[in-house]
Amino acid sequence: MRLATLRIDESGTTVAVRVDGDAVTRLDGFDDVGAVLRAGALEQVSSLGGRQEALDETKLAPVVVAPQKVVCVGLNYRNHILEMGRELPEHPTLFTKYPESLIGPRDDIQLPPESDAVDWEGELALVVGKTVRRATPEQAAEAIAGYSVLNDVTMRDWQYRTPMWFQGKAWENSTPIGPVFVTPEEIPAGAMMTTRVDDEIVQQTPIDDLVFDSAALISYISTIFTLNPGDVIATGTPGGVGHARTPQRYLTAGQTLSTAIDGIGELVNVAVPERI
Template sequence: MKLATIRTDGGHAAVRVDGDAAVEVGARDVRELLSEPNWRERAANASGRTHRLSTVDYAPVVPEPGKIFCVGLNYRNHILEMGRELPEYPTLFAKFADALIGSRDDIELPAVSDAIDWEAELAVIIGTTVRDAGLDQARAAIAGYSVLNDVTARDYQFRTKEWLQGKTFEATTPLGPVLVTPDELPADAEMTCEVDGEPVQKAGIGNLVFGPAELVSYISKIITLRPGDVIATGTPGGVGHARKPPRYLTDGSVLTTRITGIGELVNTARGRK
């Protein structure tokens, strides 16, 4: 099953994606839907207002997550290209909801940075409240997966040893277009990223150092995870900052982030006006 949050005249609506149609399921957004214990049955059986998928305006699949955890250094090739050692534990940082945009929205280039980089990522979306989870419980707590690009201001990121300030600039992080439940996501799904049509990143989502269930288990020992919380699982090699010379997004750059079995984000970088 595929779920999305779309923008409507009245605000937002959670929808089930069926082929070329988006069917409203009676919740304001995907987070509200996931907060209901029977969300799977409700979404599967809904028969609300129907929209042509080609005309919908996607909001972030979870517009206002309670928490957004991000994982750094979680693909072997990216760890090596950044000159670091393989981690013993997940490298965690946070992002805030104001950073999120929809799958076709413009990326707002910060006026204070000229080092805006791309990071294609698989996003995990939590569907059940979970705390101190073992791997089986953690796996069962995953509602589904989505596509995220952790667009990063590298100059701000490396001003200090803490990364958050470079990771959560407002209106920079596309998330969507849909949530795909685990039963529909191929284990060998491939993630790619393109800048102006040029491939820059490519990896199988199974090549993570710490997989989704391990991350949910680890984070749940720190804090309770709740429906709609998001975990961005890390990026593979190919980021612009590691290139010689470095390459960054500029006004008009088109960033395409795709995971087979989920969908794609197509976002144009725009300078603030």
């Protein structure tokens, strides 16, 4: 099953929709995919009727508009760890974002005037479907509601100002997520993630090349605090980031950042100077 969140008026009001090919069915009573998950209604909406319309991709909002938590994982793809000159971690490296960071799958990425080193990080986004605390591996696997695509756009000059990464990772209007939420069976075996800057492929890696998989992440993170339906976990980026290149490369105004995962879909976001 494929779900999305649509903006339905100029005020930013949203509604969750079920996506069937090029058409969507409005799921009235649910503001976004997160609301579906919090209500425990994922199975119910698979056959729920409602207003049908053609899918207008320009209206797509973040699949979860305001998650309680956006937990991000660093150094979780083997090839990215090696390109950054680090050893495989014993435990997940965690940091957070806030809902203000999230933008829709066709929204512009805002380039802040304070940063000259805005980098791309294509990622598989895991969406939690059950409330869990100290989840066993089995409970963690059952808490996987589904997946989306995310790009952890990073201001590298701010990330490395201190040993703590957070300040380079949580800028407003920087993190596209979408275009849809899919339940796990929608993703084919051997699915690839591909990130492009304009027409150039800069990252391309199987999404199963993770050091810590989805269930392991839910189990680990829920040991620290409760995870709730609609919480988002960004599972890490593969090799190919601009900061690790020689010479280093970063996003500039006018470039298009595209992030695609087989079975889910593609983010297409133009980088623009932030208006202040």
